[in-house]
Amino acid sequence: MLRLAALGLLLALAVTLSSSAVVLENGLPNLWSQTAGQVIELPMQDGILTPNPWNYLNRQSLYRLVIAGTDPYLTYMGTTQTENPFWGLALQLGWMQSSGRLADPSGSTTCGLQTGDAMCISPESFWGCMNYFTSALPFLSAAQQGFLGENIQIKLQVPAGVEGFCTTYTECSASYSDAMTKWDAFFQALKPTSESTLPDNEKKDSILGVYWVAQMATTYASSTCNVKKSHYSAEEQSFADSWLDSAEYVAAAHFHSNLEKSVLFLNPLPGRILRAGDVAPNIDDLTQEENNSLKIFSWMKSINTILGGSMVRMWKGAMCSVTTREKGKELLEQLLTNPSFPTGSFLSFITEMTTAC
Numbered sequence: 001m002l003r004l005a006a007l008g009l010l011l012a013l014a015v016t017l018s019s020s021a022v023v024l025e026n027g028l029p030n031l032w033s034q035t036a037g038q039v040i041e042l043p044m045q046d047g048i049l050t051p052n053p054w055n056y057l058n059r060q061s062l063y064r065l066v067i068a069g070t071d072p073y074l075t076y077m078g079t080t081q082t083e084n085p086f087w088g089l090a091l092q093l094g095w096m097q098s099s100g101r102l103a104d105p106s107g108s109t110t111c112g113l114q115t116g117d118a119m120c121i122s123p124e125s126f127w128g129c130m131n132y133f134t135s136a137l138p139f140l141s142a143a144q145q146g147f148l149g150e151n152i153q154i155k156l157q158v159p160a161g162v163e164g165f166c167t168t169y170t171e172c173s174a175s176y177s178d179a180m181t182k183w184d185a186f187f188q189a190l191k192p193t194s195e196s197t198l199p200d201n202e203k204k205d206s207i208l209g210v211y212w213v214a215q216m217a218t219t220y221a222s223s224t225c226n227v228k229k230s231h232y233s234a235e236e237q238s239f240a241d242s243w244l245d246s247a248e249y250v251a252a253a254h255f256h257s258n259l260e261k262s263v264l265f266l267n268p269l270p271g272r273i274l275r276a277g278d279v280a281p282n283i284d285d286l287t288q289e290e291n292n293s294l295k296i297f298s299w300m301k302s303i304n305t306i307l308g309g310s311m312v313r314m315w316k317g318a319m320c321s322v323t324t325r326e327k328g329k330e331l332l333e334q335l336l337t338n339p340s341f342p343t344g345s346f347l348s349f350i351t352e353m354t355t356a357c
Helices: 004-016 056-073 086-098 126-144 169-175 177-195 200-231 234-252 259-266 288-306 310-318 322-337 343-356
Strands: none
Touching (some): 056 086, 056 126, 056 177, 086 126, 126 200, 169 177, 177 200, 200 234, 234 288, 234 310, 234 322, 288 310, 288 322, 310 343, 322 343
């Protein structure tokens, strides 16, 4: 359970950053208490684990089990019990669920709706599809590398008639070899990194670098989900594109996606699917924080497009050392959470750091 001090801080953050999208429940991701705390609590058939990643609680359980299995090798990451980088993905899934982004966007079923099965994750959801890759692939890799126990066999469930989603380690390795190889590399790096004599900040930066390489490889692998964006408004599609682009920045900075930092970044995200005519910062039923985050996402995407992609390339070039990556993380936090932060400072920083590198 969370330490009391950390819990108080997180609850304070949630109130301060108030958003209509709920990402915390009693200081933990939505419905966390209802997820599986042990592997044996997952569905099983004939000795094979058969979790259903199209059920919110089952999918969130995958993250909980990976966090529990890897925590012993991440003690150098910080002082709380929620320093594991997988907390960011667990919170992200919670935001998708509470904002309605896991529901069927086609309207042909009630999957994910309060009037139907609220825990259902629709295979037609772009967001649910993207998140499938960032939940299933690392879970299967963690199991293969022994972090969930010995000799565990897994075959993920898939809805009838749905294709295009690998369900076993072997299938995923064959279909998405680059992403799975990089997740294997991350899990294989955990033990030697924890035993290293390097300073904790260097170990932390190193393992986060390996983590984000795997994350980005998974994001690229999930490009097959892009066809599902057609279910949404042009405004939601643009936000989804900006959201994907933002991953390039946080990955290059080796962002520490622990619970505390992830709350800061997720609370200001829009608490509902964007509709036609939604133009930030003037969306009446969204909070000031949500409007600001949408405005910043749009600005970053527009500037990068105008510059022919060079802003992302310059940012990656500027993230050349532990020191510049620390400064980069601080800048991203200010940019996305401080409405009065001057965007010009962002460009100045990139230029300055690129020169320094």
